[in-house]
Amino acid sequence: MSVFTTVERDELDAFLLHYPAGPLLGFEGISDGIENTNYFVTTDKKQMVLTLFETHTFDEMGYFLDLMAHLAEHGIPSAHPVMDNNQQYLRVLNGKPAALLDRLDGTSLDHPLDKHCTTLGTALAKMHIAGSDFGGHRENGRGHHWRMETAAQLYTHLDEANAEMLRDETRFQQANHFDTLPGGVIHADLFRDNVLWSGDMLTGIIDFYYACNDAWLYDLAVAANDWCVEADGSYVQSRLDALLTAYHAIRPITAVESAAWPVVARAAALRFWLSRLHDWHFPRAGQITHKKDPDVFLRIMQQRRKDSAALTFNTATTCCGY
Numbered sequence: 179m180s181v182f183t184t185v186e187r188d189e190l191d192a193f194l195l196h197y198p199a200g201p202l203l204g205f206e207g208i209s210d211g212i213e214n215t216n217y218f219v220t221t222d223k224k225q226m227v228l229t230l231f232e233t234h235t236f237d238e239m240g241y242f243l244d245l246m247a248h249l250a251e252h253g254i255p256s257a258h259p260v261m262d263n264n265q266q267y268l269r270v271l272n273g274k275p276a277a278l279l280d281r282l283d284g285t286s287l288d289h290p291l292d293k294h295c296t297t298l299g300t301a302l303a304k305m306h307i308a309g310s311d312f313g314g315h316r317e318n319g320r321g322h323h324w325r326m327e328t329a330a331q332l333y334t335h336l337d338e339a340n341a342e343m344l345r346d347e348t349r350f351q352q353a354n355h356f357d358t359l360p361g362g363v364i365h366a367d368l369f370r371d372n373v374l375w376s377g378d379m380l381t382g383i384i385d386f387y388y389a390c391n392d393a394w395l396y397d398l399a400v401a402a403n404d405w406c407v408e409a410d411g412s413y414v415q416s417r418l419d420a421l422l423t424a425y426h427a428i429r430p431i432t433a434v435e436s437a438a439w440p441v442v443a444r445a446a447a448l449r450f451w452l453s454r455l456h457d458w459h460f461p462r463a464g465q466i467t468h469k470k471d472p473d474v475f476l477r478i479m480q481q482r483r484k485d486s487a488a489l490t491f492n493t494a495t496t497c498c499g500y
Contacts, residue, residue, distance in 0.1 A: 181207040183215045183230050183272050190219070190228070193271050196262045197278060199223055213387060215274070218281065225281040226260060230274040234387065239275050241314045242386050243267040245363065246279070252308040254301070255374075255382050257282050282382030284374030290405050292420040297380050298373065298405060299424030302365075305383065306394045306429055309363025318366065318390040320449050325351065328452045335459045340476065347448055347483065354441040356393055360432065364397035365389055369404045395435045398425060399446035403478050411477035413485075440485060447482045451475035 185193075191202055200223035208216040208227075215230040231239055243259045247267070250258040259267040260278040268277050287294060318324075329348045333341045365372070366388040374382035398421070406417040425431070454472035461469060 181209070181215050181217070182232050183274055185215075185217060185228070185230070185272060189272065190217075193228075193269070193276070194219075194221065196264075196269060197260060198263065199226065199260065199278070219278065226278045227257065227281050228271075228276065228278055230271055230276045231387070232274065234275065236268065236270070236275045238316075239268050239277070241316045242389060243277060244314055245309070245312055245389055246386050248312045249305060249308055249383075254305050254308050255282065255380060256386065257382065257384055282374050282384065284376040284379075284381035286371045286373060287375055288370065290370060290417065292416050293378060294375070294380075295405055295417045295420040296424040297378070298368075298401065299421040299426075300428055301373075301380055301383065302368065302397065302401060303425045303428030305365065306362060306397070312363050316390045318364075318392045320366070320388060320453065321390075321392065322351065322355065322357075322445075325445070325448055325452055328456055329448075332452065332455050332459065335455070343480075343483075347444065347479070351441075351445055351448065356396070356438050356442050356445070359393040359395055359435055359438055359442075361393040361396075362391060363389065364392050364394060366392065366397060366400060368397065368401045393442065394429065395431070395438060395442050396446055398422070399439070399443045400449075403443065403446050403450070403475075403482075407478060407481075409477075411474075411479070411481035413481075440482075443485070444479070444482045447475060447479040451479045 185205075187202070187205070190205060194200075194202055200221040203220045203222055205217045205219045205228070208218060214232050217228040219226045219228045234242070244267075246256050247258055249256045257279040260280065261267060262269060268275055270276060290298075326348055329344055333344065336344060365383065365386060367385060368383070372383065372385045373380060374384065402413070402418055402421055406414050406421055408414055422431070451472060454470050454475055457469055458472050
């Protein structure tokens with residue numbers, strides 16, 4: 179979340195007239211994240227988050243907002259979009275698609291423990307199940323094609339060793355697809371800063387703007403690569419065990435998925451190494467922006483490549499019976 183499009187108070191006052199939200203008391207830009215413009219908004223009736231969508235079109239936004247409403251209405255702690263006076267979730271502000279969402283209680287965790295990974299695994303499995311009857315469909319905008327295309331743009335920006343590693347990884351991913359794995363709606367960006375907690379209680383899953391339809395295992399791998407790693411990118415085994423065991427208890431991981439884990443975990447690492455490299459070398463202008471360090475995912479990528487030859491989803495021997 180960043181501020182790329184500045185909103186003045188009078189502009190926000192006028193925008194809020196279209197909602198049953200009450201007079202504006204205050205607002206402030208949110209600096210975390212990298213894709214959209216976000217503000218905390220407080221009125222005399224409620225606290226909300228205002229998001230101006232910088233890369234998605236008005237037509238694209240229906241999927242995300244309808245999904246968040248669907249999940250919230252099916253017991254998943256996600257922010258429900260706020261309807262305007264015409265019973266619509268989406269409007270235009272300063273030339274950008276814009277929406278208000280309920281602001282959820284809680285803060286993100288910097289240093290998760292095993293117990294938090296257990297809670298996350300349960301919540302993620304329940305989210306996948308709840309999304310099974312969602313009517314919308316969206317291809318993964320950061321899927322295989324995007325990864326190959328983005329890699330091609332970045333070779334000349336890397337040193338020789340990393341460029342060769344990237345070439346080797348793209349060859350591996352071209353030869354190892356996972357598009358036939360079980361799947362449906364996924365979050366696709368379930369990092370620590372997109373989950374809110376109050377004490378040990380998970381109070382919110384936020385920022386669904388990469389959500390799409392893809393392999394459920396990929397969603398699990400994205401989460402594992404952030405929640406369950408050391409500074410050098412290697413897994414913290416107890417956290418990984420906690421995440422997978424809790425997930426499996428709700429949505430059993432199949433033998434086919436278990437075998438595919440090394441490929442999927444590498445693809446999940448590659449996706450975020452590439453996106454951070456792209457943002458680093460091709461930044462967008464903004465009033466408040468937050469670029470994330472590509473080297474974090476370089477280390478994770480290197481570890482997943484080391485894991486790939488030997489990893490057989492060892493934690494699944496306990497949770498899955500293989």
